[in-house]
Amino acid sequence: MEFFISQILSGISVGGQYALIAIGYTMVYGILRLINFAHGDVFMVAGLMMIYLSASMPLYISVPVVLILTVLLGFLIERAAYKPLRSAPRMSVMISAIGVSYLLQNVALYVTGGQPTTYPAIPFISKPVNIFGVPTQWVTIITPVMVIILVVLLTMLINHTKVGMAMRAVAKDFEASQLMGIKINSIISITFIIGSFLAAVGSILYFTKYPTVVPTSGAMPGLKAFVAAVFGGIGSIPGAVIGAFIIGVCETIIKGTAFTVFSDAFTFALLIVILVVKPTGLFGERATDKV
Amino acid sequence: MEHQLNRKKMSSGALITVIVTVILLVAVIVLENTMNANSMLFTVLKKAAVYSLVAVSLNLVNGFTGLFSLGQAGFMLLGAYTYGILTIPAEMRESVYYIYQGSAINFSLQGLFQGLFGTAGVGGAIGLILGVLLAIILAGLVAAGFAYLIGLPVLRLKSDYLAIATLGFAEIIRAVFQWDKLGRVTNGANMLKGFPTFSSFNIKDASGAVAVRLSAFMPLLIAALCIFVIILLINSSYGRAFKAIREDEIAAEAMGINLAKHKQMSFCISSFFSGVAGALFAMFAATVQARSFTSAMTYEILLIVVIGGIGSVSGSVLASFLYIFCSEWWLRFLDSGALPFGNISVPFFRNGFRMVVFSVIIMIIVLFFRRGIMGTNEFSDLINQTRRKAKTKKEAAE
Structure with a gap:
C-alpha cells in the first residue's frame, strides 16, 4: 500500500512537470501548427542556467533571473529561427526547430564540457516530508498545486482578456485575424513567452527531483510532454494537462514493475494508438481539410 | 536492341557521373594500397559511405515522396542487429553472450557457407562474401518488413x-x-561484437599479411550500388508517382495514383536501404549497441539531407561526405585548442x-539557403546544362 501511494504521488508530480512543458507545445502548435522540437531543450537550458547562476548569487535573485532569461531565450528563438520562415512550407519550419534543438544541445555540451552537472537544492521545496506515512519531498506536493494554479491563471488569460481573445483568433484562422487588425507577430511572441516561462517553472520542479542536468536531459521530457499534448488534443490546454498527468502516472507505475525498459516506449505506444484511433485526442477539435 | 535504346536514353551527364564514380572507386583502391592504411582518410571515407546511403534513403521518403519520416535510426538499428546476430561466428557466441549463457542462434551465415566451400583460401573468401552479403540483404529485408507493419497504421x-x-x-x-x-537473441543492453567488419575483406596472402586492402572500397562499392538502384527507382514511373504525391496528394490521387500503395512502397524501400546502411554501420563501428541509435542520429541525417538539398540524391551524397569529412577530420582542430597551422592556441x-x-x-x-547545396538538381543535370550552354555559345559564335 505504501509503495502504491508513493508511486501514485511521484507519478502525479512527474505528470505535473510534463504538464508545464506540454502547455508550451500545445499553445505553439495551436497557433503555428509547428512541433517546437526546441522546447524540451529550452527546458534543459533553464536547468543549466539555474546551476550556473545559483553558484554566484542567492536563490531569491537567481530564480527570477532564470525565469526572465528563459523567457528571453524562447522569444529570441522564435524571432531568429521561426519568424523568417513564416511563409515557408511547414517542413522547413520543423527542420529549423530540429536545428535549434541541435544547436542548444551542442552549446550546452560545450559549456558543461560533457560533464553531468548537479542541480542546486532549493531550500523549501527539496525538504523531505511524510504523506500518509510515505517519505517524499515537498516538491511532490507543490508541483500539482502549482500546475493547477498556473493553468487556472492561464485559462483566465485566454478566455477573459484581449490578448487571450487575439490568441484564440490567431489559432482559429491566421489570415483572417491578421485582417481584423491583430498583430500576429506579437501574439506569437507572447505565446512563446508564456510557453518558455512555464518550461522554466517546470525545470525548477523537475530538476529538484532529478538533480542531474546533461545536454540531452531535455529531449525525453520534451518528447513525452509533446505526446501528452497530442493525447489531450493538441491546442487544448486542459487536455494537455490531463494527458500529462495520465502519462506521468502510467510511466511511474511501469517503472515500478519488471518492464522498466518500456517506460519510455509506453509513452510512444500510447501516442501511436491515439493517433490511429482518435487523432484529435481527448479534447481536440476536429479540423476539416479544405481542398 | 533494348540495350541500345537504354544507352540512347541515358544523357551524357548521367554517363559522365557514372564514369567519374567508377574512377573514384578505383582511385580509392589504389590510394588504400599505396598510402598509410591508418590514415584518417579511410575511416572518414567508410563512415561517409554509410551516411550517404542513409541520407539518400531518407531523402527518398522525405524529399521525393514528401512523407516526413523520422524513423531512420530505428530502421538502421534493425539492420545493424540483424547483421550482427546472423554473422557472429559460432565460436565467438559464448563470449559475446556470456551474460545470458550463450546465444539462442548458434550458427553464422558465413559459417554455413564456409561449411560448403571450406574455410581456407578462395572457398573461405567466397563463404565470407556470400554470408555477409546475405546478412546485409536480410538486414534490409527485416527493416523493410517492420516498415511495412509500421506503415499500415502510420502512413x-x-x-x-x-x-x-x-x-x-x-x-x-x-x-x-x-x-x-530477449537477451539470448539481442544480448540485452550489452553490445554485439566479433562479426566480420570492413577489414575482413582485405585479401591476405598465405602468411597472413595483408596483400590487397579493400576495407574502404567495400562500403563505398555497396553504397554506390544501392544509391544507383535508388536513382533507377526515382527515374522510373514509380519515382514519378512519388514526386507527384510530394507536389500535391489530392491532384496525384485524381490522376489515378494509388496513394496508400505508393507511400507504403516508398517507405518500405527507404527502410530497406536504411537497414542495409545499418548493417554497414555495424561493420564500420565493429560493435552494435541499441543505445547509439537515438533520435539524435536521425536528426543528424535529416540535417545532412537538408544541407545537400531536399530532393537531390547528388546533394545528399555530397553533403554526407562534406559533413563527415568536416566533423570527423578537417574541423577536429576546433576541439584541440590550437589552430592547425602555426602554434597559435585559442582559449x-x-x-x-x-x-x-x-x-x-x-x-x-x-534559414538563409533553404535549397541546400544542390537544390533539387543532380550532378548529371548540371553537366548537361553546362554542355548545352557551351553548345549554344558555339553556335552563336558561328
Missing part, C-alpha cells in the same frame, strides 16, 4: 504527426532491443566547440 497520418509517430516507433524498437527477456577552442560551429552553420543553411 495515414499527415506531415508532423507522421514525423512524431515514426520517431516514436524508433524509440519503441530501441527499447525492445534492450529488453533482457575557446575546446571539446565541443566543433559541434557548436557546426550547428551554427546548419542553422545558417536552414
